[in-house]
Amino acid sequence: MKPTAIRTLTEIDALRTAVVLTMERLCFASPQRFTDEPPAEDTVDACVAFRGAVSGAVGIAIPRHALLDFAAAVVPPEALAHGLPFTDLVLEIANIVCGNVVPRIFGRTSVYVLSAPQLGQSTAAVIASAVIHFDRGWVTATLHKPG
């Protein structure tokens, strides 16, 4: 997944901040560096649409090979062994990142309704993107304008 455009630094900062906070607190992952382009690896994608004064979507992509490592920090091994799909983690990360990014970018005075997170990429065009490398893998966050 590659962004079609890079917008302002503020939006990228908001994406980076939200992803770093989420991954630090949820998966105890330590950020290493930021890049513009994600590595060419197979990813698990999730997106959350938001509606309010502004509408759009926030997407998350995590390489499949890193997902298990991230998930292992979140849930006990027996939960994974008993069939809890670790793709749920991507959905939850997308949900949290979206919930944090949208008010940060578009203001806190409006109410935004978030849709349930879904697996897959948003079809809307990317207006901002951030790639954050952690000790156990990388995460790409994207902000999409309304489709």
Place this chain on the structure above:
Amino acid sequence: MSAIEPPRPGLAERRVLELVKHASDRIAIADEEGRIVYANPSLARARNESPAELVGRSLGEFNPPQLKQLPGFDRIRRTGSDPTLTQPFVRHVDLGGGRTSTWEIAGSQFTVDGSLYVGIVARDLSAASQRLAATMANVSIGIAHVSLDGQFLRFNEQFESLVGRSASELRAYQLALDVAPPPDQRGLSFIDALGLAGRVDLPAIRGHLATTDEPYELEYELVRLDGCKVWIDLSIALVRDPTSRPAYLVVVAREVTARRRVDVALRDLAETLSHSGPAMFGARVRLPGHDAGCALRADRQDARCIGAAARRVARRRAVRCAGVLAGRDTVRDRSALGRLLLPRADLRARDRRRGDPGPVAAHRGRSGRAHHAEHLAGTGRKPVMVLNVIVVDDSAMMRLVVRRALRMMNLPIGRIDEAGDGIEALLALRARPFDLALVDIHMPNMDGLALIDAIAGDVQLSHLPIVVISTEASKPRLDEIGVRGIRFVRKPFDPERLRDAVVGALGFSP
């Protein structure tokens, strides 16, 4: 087997034989197969037979058919290799002709001229047993004897009615009291019968009782099968055998619902007064000339509901409270107010906890969770009361995350239940007692705000502490949460931040 010719005894042996012959205890000697080789007259009289008639017959005849599966003779025969079996045990015995009796039986094995024998000394406990039964039937509190593995051995009717269970539920095995039931006839465990699952387990109780002579004490709300809720003051003590080994548990249960209602009403009132200042104080309390005879209106209203005895207690304490407040002309001295509103038992327990360096199990007559938290944080001792938590979030992954955070918070977390939306949560909250709810906002079917409103509108649930955990960051939504007086934690959260919110919602500061 034919009768064995006794050896020609000397003087000392003849004395011993005469002692045994005239003893009121029932004494027998059997060979290693359990066949009687000697029976004293007392034993024979118990069966309306002569000693000679018993010789050569099996000890198993004393064992009622329904107790054949329990270890009896084998238990005694194995005492040589297992010293823990030497302690006496109580057993119903068959005396023939449909007669039974309760005997305490002590056995030991010995060898003479290379042959193994088993000696048995039994004592009739029927009279003592009847006295015990009469005592238990005539006391006003619930009493139960419980085996070390949690099975009821004996209990009185008050205990049955207090826990809302029938005798057959509590003890499926009806054939012999004081005997642990066989594996296929076990009844409810005492933990389940008392609704303690998730609060405390049997190993924890036994662990406490093994390390201190103090009983294990707990006050908690039991939800009976019929949905009725009662507060129970529970005291569990360990009875040891003559060699100091644990034998069984004695459980004493009292209903303290009325006292709890008084405590809660007065505590809430004290909280209101201390927060609202003199203006509120004047509005809620009539002060005729600042004399000590004033009464709190709320106390009167509450007291009408809970009976004369509780009313007297509540009014006496309210009068003292109001008198002190009037004298000080302030209601901001929370410690003085709180101390007045604490039951005396609480004060004694608190003082004991502060002064006593030993393990503490009592959490009796709580003066709010603050009291318990002080105890936990201040002493660093093992908690007895635990917090049962429900996590309400539509994401299974997030429920696991919250569960993990709860376990990392160094709080006495007990049972953690989960619900996927507000409706599931309400069903769970009405089915089982909880001490804390952690609630997401965005959920299908019934969202978090609707759930919070439903809880606030339910008399039984309205005091439940709630913490909202959500990604929500818009000011209007946060204001909606704020006006409800609910604490809020934004995802993603640190365990420390969640802990702060939980502690705040519970109302204590560790």
